[in-house]
Amino acid sequence: MATSRERRAAKQRRRDQRRGVPEGGPTAPRADVGRGLPAETLRRLLRRAGTDLAAGRDEALPELRHLLAEHLARRRAEILAACDDVAAGVELPPDAEAVPPALRAALDGSGHPVSSWADAAGVSTEDAALVTVRLLAAAAR
Template identity: 75%
Template sequence: MGTNRERRAAKQRRRDERRGVPAEPAPRSDVGRGLPPETLRALLRRAGADLAAGREDALGELRGLLAEHLARRRTEILTACDEVVVDVEAPVEEAPATVPPGLLAALGGSAHPVSTWADAAGASTEEAALATVRLLAATQA
């Protein structure tokens, strides 16, 4: 006979079968995908507002979040960046030097300005997200 753990697991499986519980849980499409897109957009907007209000640590907090949760999600991050800058019009008045000129140039000519700029400039995902936040901050200042 097996160990106590194996016997308990077998007993639980039999109970679950009688109750109609599936043996394998239904696969989730978002397993391992990190934050939902609406949460990511909200975080980018909040970081931009915090930076515009003078909270320089907002960038550090965003960097930590990107490194911890979103390291392999370039497509999703760039899509969120594109979506939060959709209403920003080029040229942004008095954009700080920290906003890349290529990103400002891409604002008017592309439906996906951050993605276009990041791919053309070879910018990392983190650099693109931080440039987006700086751009948002420049529009709120």
């Protein structure tokens, strides 16, 4: 029978494996490995989900929602920063109905369009990420 320490260690190894952390631990010290996905992975997931949604893969949003579920509460600032990064410089077509007007206005002048819109409108982290994906999909069409 495994001790509680061994069970916790096995659980942490499974989490690290899902997150892509090398088996011996991270090669460079990273303070946020135990807190969720790294910023570059978040940006990649958002871009990929936007591309998938633009290609007609409607299951891209539920898949993204599932991946973000465990990270939302503790990582709002990091997720919104990733949304801001991928939304920077996006050319939005005028007929993009999936993008709220307030976010559309923030895209024109804000350096942090998604986070400023989400904070001002009281939008949840998950909804902000999903609207970002819809924005990317609208821009890709």
